[in-house]
Amino acid sequence: MPQCSILTRVVNFAGERRLVRGRITLKKSIGAQAMSFPAPVWVVGTYDAEGRPNVMTAAWAGICCTQPPCVAVSLRKARYSYGNVTARQAFTISVPSEQHVKAVDYLGLVSGREVDKFAKAGLTAVGSVLVDAPYVNEFPVVMECKVLHTIEIGSHTQFIGEILDIKVEEAMLGPEGSPDAEKLGLFVLLNGYRGIGRYLGEDFSIGKEM
Amino acid sequence: MPQCSILTRVVNFAGERRLVRGRITLKKSIGAQAMSFPAPVWVVGTYDAEGRPNVMTAAWAGICCTQPPCVAVSLRKARYSYGNVTARQAFTISVPSEQHVKAVDYLGLVSGREVDKFAKAGLTAVGSVLVDAPYVNEFPVVMECKVLHTIEIGSHTQFIGEILDIKVEEAMLGPEGSPDAEKLGLFVLLNGYRGIGRYLGEDFSIGKEM
Numbered sequence: 001m002p003q004c005s006i007l008t009r010v011v012n013f014a015g016e017r018r019l020v021r022g023r024i025t026l027k028k029s030i031g032a033q034a035m036s037f038p039a040p041v042w043v044v045g046t047y048d049a050e051g052r053p054n055v056m057t058a059a060w061a062g063i064c065c066t067q068p069p070c071v072a073v074s075l076r077k078a079r080y081s082y083g084n085v086t087a088r089q090a091f092t093i094s095v096p097s098e099q100h101v102k103a104v105d106y107l108g109l110v111s112g113r114e115v116d117k118f119a120k121a122g123l124t125a126v127g128s129v130l131v132d133a134p135y136v137n138e139f140p141v142v143m144e145c146k147v148l149h150t151i152e153i154g155s156h157t158q159f160i161g162e163i164l165d166i167k168v169e170e171a172m173l174g175p176e177g178s179p180d181a182e183k184l185g186l187f188v189l190l191n192g193y194r195g196i197g198r199y200l201g202e203d204f205s206i207g208k209e210m
Numbered sequence: 211m212p213q214c215s216i217l218t219r220v221v222n223f224a225g226e227r228r229l230v231r232g233r234i235t236l237k238k239s240i241g242a243q244a245m246s247f248p249a250p251v252w253v254v255g256t257y258d259a260e261g262r263p264n265v266m267t268a269a270w271a272g273i274c275c276t277q278p279p280c281v282a283v284s285l286r287k288a289r290y291s292y293g294n295v296t297a298r299q300a301f302t303i304s305v306p307s308e309q310h311v312k313a314v315d316y317l318g319l320v321s322g323r324e325v326d327k328f329a330k331a332g333l334t335a336v337g338s339v340l341v342d343a344p345y346v347n348e349f350p351v352v353m354e355c356k357v358l359h360t361i362e363i364g365s366h367t368q369f370i371g372e373i374l375d376i377k378v379e380e381a382m383l384g385p386e387g388s389p390d391a392e393k394l395g396l397f398v399l400l401n402g403y404r405g406i407g408r409y410l411g412e413d414f415s416i417g418k419e420m
Contacts, residue, residue: 025347027377030387034279035376037305037351037389037396038406039272040248062249062272064284067365069244072282074274095247101410105417121420126234127226137234141247151359153370155277160363166245167237177240179247181401186247188398191391192412196248197405200311200397207315210331 034060038190043107044073045092045125045134046084053125053134055094055117056081057108059189060156069163071145074156080112085147085159092128093143093161094136097185101193130164140169140184244270248400253317254283255302255335255344256294263335263344265304265327266291267318269399270366279373281355284366290322295357295369302338303353303371304346307395311403340374350379350394 039059046054060074071093075082085091096104103121110117118125124137128144135142145161174180187195200206249269256264270284281303285292295301306314313331320327328335334347338354345352355371384390397405410416 026380027352028380028383028387030376030378030383030389032279032373032375034273034276034373035389036273037252037353037394038250038398042247060273060275062282063244063246063270064282064368065270065363065366066244068363069242070363072272072274072368098410102416102420105411105413105415106420107417109414109417124234142237143247149361149363151361151370153275153278153280153359156275158274158282158370160361160368163242163244165242166240168240170236170238173238173240177238179240179245179401181404184247184400186400187410188248188406189413190394190396190406191389193410193416194391195407195410196398196400197407200308200403200405201315202402203315203399204319205315206312206403207317207319210312210316 036189038188038194041096041104041187041189041193042073043094043096043104043136043139044075044081044085045094045136046081046090047088047133048080048084048112049087052112052116053118053127054080054084054112055107055123055136056112057104061093064160068148070148070160071143071163072158072160074153074158076156082157086150088132089147090131090133091145091147091159091161092131092133092135093145094139095141095143095184095186096136096139098187098195099185100139101187105193140172141179142167246399248398248404251306251314251397251399251403252283253304253306253314253346253349254285254291254295255304255346256291256300257298257343258290258294258322259297262322262326263328263337264290264294264322265317265333265346266322267314271303274370278358280358280370281353281373282368282370284363284368286366292367296360298342299357300341300343301355301357301369301371302341302343302345303355304349305351305353305394305396306346306349308397308405309395310349311397315403350382351389352377
């Protein structure tokens, strides 16, 4: 967007009129809604009351703390996984790669109350030894989490889980032992599922040139 | 990953040994850490005590509720923006496109205590009329949020904000009036900044084939 010398009058929350540099781009209100820009596509692993492993896909999720390392994931109360997380105070996040995109969508469409989703999706449950939850063998990354906070928001309940360990498929690790983003083949939710694109630059680094 | 008839013995949290179908992929522990798989790259807009607009880049963030629509964003207490959000109970999320990746990295490197980051990054602050916070004119999407919950986690405090409106640059809207993912040109954090890649399929749809 080229900067130019036009001054535009804007009104802020306090009703004050100000002049701002530059041309104001026309933005259109699309209303109050929850929309991904983009959202991760993660698979939440839990055991039910009988110890049966279950998985569901969640996108209202993200990392929420560095120390202790924590993830936040929001579930509707009606979800079978909601009861499982509440009862066991534990879950895993298995992060899928592109090749599993159909299975991942399926895991968000049906309920573990009615179906063995692992079996139906051709996936294998592996029990975590750190937390009371299973993870998906076939996906390249897993985060093993115990619940620290439960926040009732509205349609969704947010579970904040401390990450006790991250496990990565060995073939996906780079020479320095950290995950190789190119090999992982992750994808996101942004008006449909989309892969990860081209490398743009190093974080906490390229901005030093400004 | 091909499914095969090999049975593997695994041990779960309760110490029970089970046989699972398939070959267990070798996963290596990389320890307990906060890592993006991937994370969004969002710019948090706030006013300070003197009403000066400030912006900072945050990646420990995501959508966390559908009704009311809410975002969660985590900030360190030391951040200038932390005090601003706490005092005003409001913030905006401006979602940048690829062309602004350097500026966005810059906004995470320096503090609004010392620098007018809008001016330094060549960006324009526009005051929201819905919440007591400014947003970035040049970025294609903005979410205007008022704080509903504040959760102390550890290094980071999570602010859950109700989205009162989403505004999208008109040129980025598709024929049905919803944001056109291709035009937005968003990017994510995944071992550096990376663009959004190829379309893989429709959510809540492609899994029906399973």
